[in-house]
Amino acid sequence: MEGITIRPASEQDCGRILALIRELAAYEHMEQDVTATEDILRASIFQRHMAGVFVAEADEQVIGYALYCHNFSTFLGRENLYLEDLYVTPAWRGHGIGTGLICRVARQAVEEGCQRLDWVCLDWNQPSRDFYEKLGAHAMPWWVGYRAEGEALQELAGISRERSEE
Amino acid sequence: MEGITIRPASEQDCGRILALIRELAAYEHMEQDVTATEDILRASIFQRHMAGVFVAEADEQVIGYALYCHNFSTFLGRENLYLEDLYVTPAWRGHGIGTGLICRVARQAVEEGCQRLDWVCLDWNQPSRDFYEKLGAHAMPWWVGYRAEGEALQELAGISRERSEE
Numbered sequence A, B: 001m002e003g004i005t006i007r008p009a010s011e012q013d014c015g016r017i018l019a020l021i022r023e024l025a026a027y028e029h030m031e032q033d034v035t036a037t038e039d040i041l042r043a044s045i046f047q048r049h050m051a052g053v054f055v056a057e058a059d060e061q062v063i064g065y066a067l068y069c070h071n072f073s074t075f076l077g078r079e080n081l082y083l084e085d086l087y088v089t090p091a092w093r094g095h096g097i098g099t100g101l102i103c104r105v106a107r108q109a110v111e112e113g114c115q116r117l118d119w120v121c122l123d124w125n126q127p128s129r130d131f132y133e134k135l136g137a138h139a140m141p142w143w144v145g146y147r148a149e150g151e152a153l154q155e156l157a158g159i160s161r162e163r164s165e166e
Helices: A011-027 A038-047 A097-111 A126-134 A150-165 B011-027 B038-047 B097-111 B126-134 B150-165
Strands: A005-008 A052-058 A061-073 A078-088 A116-122 A138-140 A143-149 B005-008 B052-058 B061-073 B078-088 B116-122 B138-140 B143-149
Touching: A005 A097, A005 B150, A011 A038, A011 A052, A011 A061, A011 A078, A038 B078, A052 A097, A061 A097, A061 A116, A061 B061, A061 B078, A078 A097, A078 B038, A078 B061, A097 A116, A097 B150, A116 A126, A116 B150, A126 A138, A126 B143, A143 A150, A143 B126, A150 B005, A150 B097, A150 B116, B005 B097, B011 B038, B011 B052, B011 B061, B011 B078, B052 B097, B061 B097, B061 B116, B078 B097, B097 B116, B116 B126, B126 B138, B143 B150
Parallel strands: A078 A116, B078 B116
Antiparallel strands: A005 A052, A052 A061, A061 A078, A116 B143, A138 B143, A143 B116, A143 B138, B005 B052, B052 B061, B061 B078
C-alpha cells in the first residue's frame, strides 16, 4: 500500500465521503435512497458521534472509507463494533486498500475491548463474500433482517402512545 | 394489557434483565454464550449508555424486556434504532406484551427522529417472523450477516498494526 494512507476521517472529508457513499449506492442499485447531505453527515459523525470513519487517501484524494458504529450484545452484556460500509473507488481496487480499511476497524474494535466486529453483505455479492471469508470472518445466514420504516414505524409508535393514554 | 406496565428500565432491574437474557439464550440453544453479569450490564447500559431498555412489569416482577441501540445508515446520513432483543417470559405470553414492548421502541425511534427500526430474527423462528410481518415490518433476506471474533479479530487488528509500522 505504498503512497496510500489510512487515517481517521476529519470534518473536511465529509464531502468526499458523501461522494463515495453515492458511488456505493449506485453499485447496489440504490442511488435513489441516498438522502444524506454533507451537513447531515457532519452533525451525525462529528457532533453526535454516532459513527466513526477511517478513510484511505492517495494523491491527496480520499479514495475509500470504512464507517462503523457500535452495536450491543446482550449475551456479552456490552457493545461491539458494527461495520456499516466498506468501500474503495473502482480505480483504486486491487491494492489491498479494502483489507487495510477493514483491518483498521478491527484494530479499533480490539483497542476498545470489543470481542466482535459484525457487518452484513448482499447475498449476491460473491466477490465480497469470498473476500470476507478469506479474512477469517464467518457468515451467519440463519439471521434474517427485519425493518419497520415510514408509515409502518409511525403506526407502531402510535399504538404505544394510545396504550399509554388508556 | 391490564395490570401490566411498560417503562424504561432502571439500574435496579439489571438482575431481572440478566435472568431474562439467560431465558432467551436457552430458547435459542445458546446458553453457553452468555457471559454478561449484572455489573457488566449496569456499566454498559447505565454508565456508557450503549443501549436503552424498556421493561414490562406485572405483579411487581419484570416479565419481559426490549433492548435497543443505535445503528447508522450512510444513505440517510444518520442513526436509527436497532432492536437487539425482544423477550417475554413464557408464562406471560398471549397478553400483547411483546407488541407493547416493540411499539414502545418504535415510539422511541420516532421521538428521536429516526426513520427506521431494524432487527434480526432466526430464520427458523416462524412464529416471530409472522408476528413481525403482522406488525408491518418487512424482511430483508438478501442481507447475510458476517462476524469476525476471537482469534480472527485479533489477527485482522494485528495486520493493521504491522502496516502502520511499515
